Amino acid sequence: MGLELYLDLLSQPCRALYIFARSNKIPFEFKRVQLAKGQHKTEEFRKVNVLMKVPALRDGSFTLAESIAILLYLVQKFKTPDHWYPSDLQKRARVDEYLSWQHVNIRAKGSKLFLSKVLLPLITGQPLPPEKLEFLTEELNVVLKQFEEKFLQDKPFIAGSEVSLADLVALVELMQPVCAGYNLFEERPKLAEWRRRVEEAVGKKLFQEAHEEIMNVKNLTADHFAPELIENFKQQLLKQN
């Protein structure tokens, strides 16, 4: 059995893995796990990831969860070009620094805005109150400022002159609020230029292909979701709001 990646391209970490693997010509079998259909809650998927989240990897009898761990596994197993995860101690530390920071900052705030602006109204039939949207956007703006000032600064990429895992992980997360209708690049020319460079580095066509589904997320309707998931989802989303 070859390498299998369990993915739903509506998910940011799944897109990072998909783009990374395809961009580096890593052979893998794409195992689609549709979150909206509850396919991550099956007994079959539990055997791959007991945490019941995507992405997940299976390589023979070995299974692995967590996107960052999976990316690092692929880097080492397939000896991908050095710039992705530089061997230079300090450049690598820059990548690690971003990958450690992003979970509860860019990822958390970007996802929250996306889920509240797109999924919650879809499921409840109620639009998000404008003051709530403003609050969530402001929360995201705070971490975007930190991203620009601390991580990107005036460099072409986070680790310096070449693209790394940090840039890829960052950009797929930032696309989530963009797909929810908040074009955060519009008033941030430095970020917009960085986005252009990252897309070019991984391959523009591949980047677009990976984002096709999420770009059309606003066309989804409630019947796209497995009924048993809707109530669960609603409670989860309302709790976080």
Ligand SMILES: N[C@@H](CCC(=O)N[C@@H](CS)C(=O)NCC(=O)O)C(=O)O
């Ligand atoms: N820290 C994990 C996060 C994984 C995660 O939260 N995946 C989401 C999709 S983006 C998921 O599977 N959610 C389904 C659920 O929580 O029920 C990673 O980086 O892989």
